[in-house]
Amino acid sequence: MQTTADTFQQQKSHLLARTRVIKALAHPTRLFIVEELEKGERCVCDLTAMVGADISTVSKHLSVLRQAGIVEDDKRGNQVFYRLKVSCILNFFGCVESVLNSQRNEALK
Amino acid sequence: MQTTADTFQQQKSHLLARTRVIKALAHPTRLFIVEELEKGERCVCDLTAMVGADISTVSKHLSVLRQAGIVEDDKRGNQVFYRLKVSCILNFFGCVESVLNSQRNEALK
DNA sequence: CGCCTATTTGGCTATATTGCCAACCATGCA
DNA sequence: TGCATGGTTGGCAATATAGCCAAATAGGCG
Numbered sequence: 001m002q003t004t005a006d007t008f009q010q011q012k013s014h015l016l017a018r019t020r021v022i023k024a025l026a027h028p029t030r031l032f033i034v035e036e037l038e039k040g041e042r043c044v045c046d047l048t049a050m051v052g053a054d055i056s057t058v059s060k061h062l063s064v065l066r067q068a069g070i071v072e073d074d075k076r077g078n079q080v081f082y083r084l085k086v087s088c089i090l091n092f093f094g095c096v097e098s099v100l101n102s103q104r105n106e107a108l109k
Numbered sequence: 110m111q112t113t114a115d116t117f118q119q120q121k122s123h124l125l126a127r128t129r130v131i132k133a134l135a136h137p138t139r140l141f142i143v144e145e146l147e148k149g150e151r152c153v154c155d156l157t158a159m160v161g162a163d164i165s166t167v168s169k170h171l172s173v174l175r176q177a178g179i180v181e182d183d184k185r186g187n188q189v190f191y192r193l194k195v196s197c198i199l200n201f202f203g204c205v206e207s208v209l210n211s212q213r214n215e216a217l218k
Numbered sequence: 219c220g221c222c223t224a225t226t227t228g229g230c231t232a233t234a235t236t237g238c239c240a241a242c243c244a245t246g247c248a
Numbered sequence: 249t250g251c252a253t254g255g256t257t258g259g260c261a262a263t264a265t266a267g268c269c270a271a272a273t274a275g276g277c278g
Contacts, residue, residue, distance in 0.1 A: 008141050008159050008160050008161060009161070011141065015140050015141055019136060019137050019140060022134050022135040022140070023135040025131050026131040026132040028121060029117075031127060031128060031131075032120065043224085050116055053268090054267065055225070056225085056226075056268070056269080057266075057267050058225095060226085060266080060267085062225095063226080063227095075225090077275070078222095078224050079225085080224075080226090136235090152255095153256095154254065154255085157254095162237075164254080164256095165237080165239080165240095165255085165256075165257080166238070168256055169256085169257090184255095187244070187246060187254050188253090189254075189255060
């Protein structure tokens with residue numbers, strides 16, 4: 001049966017896929033981690049020290065980013081190093097900044 | 110007192126601001142709405158028909174997008190039209206697509 | 219092997235998000 | 249004024265997230 005909502009239903013799985021990626025970035029700690037990884041790879045212990053949370057918490061955040069395909073890990077010795085898998089994340093945030101700037105200008109009106 | 114986690118703490122409010130915007134996009138229905146609005150303004154009733162959810166649900170999604178500064182509304186007659194406030198959203202999604210493509214390639218290995 | 223360090227996983231509680239229904243508000247029009 | 253249409257808001261139940269502790273796993277090294 002044809003309904004008006006078909007476009008949405010047809011796109012749904014693709015929308016969900018994209019949502020999974022965006023959701024992974026929708027947390028301050030994970031955002032911070034991504035920005036830190038833009039500078040180069042980091043081990044879990046370094047990130048944990050920077051974030052100041054329990055190491056298990058940071059590990060879980062990294063797991064979310066990994067499952068979203070945003071980072072990849074590399075075990076060397078008894079440490080695990082994480083790095084960005086996709087380089088365009090910076091542009092990605094450019095747009096978020098535009099939104100924030102637009103809000104700031106709005107506030108000045 | 111100086112701790113290793115200072116960078117994170119100093120950035121925290123900015124990270125939260127960005128998180129608010131990203132979170133607003135992290136839902137399939139809202140993603141769909143944003144893409145639909147890229148084509149032009151739409152009234153709540155149109156979007157509701159396309160999404161196929163309760164109108165109150167759609168209204169709340171629009172409210173989330175509005176509060177994030179992503180869309181703006183315009184009441185005309187007894188209808189409310191919504192439109193994108195920021196035009197760069199398309200590029201924004203380009204990166205998400207890169208992540209998804211990279212995952213697809215990964216799967217073929 | 220036994221122990222230490224680094225990390226992941228399980229489990230639990232606290233909190234946030236989602237979606238529906240019902241009630242309410244605003245506009246247009248007979 | 250009364251009623252229909254379009255939209256928002258309040259409230260609630262179901263579900264998903266976050267963060268901590270404790271337990272498990274993995275590598276390095278004496």
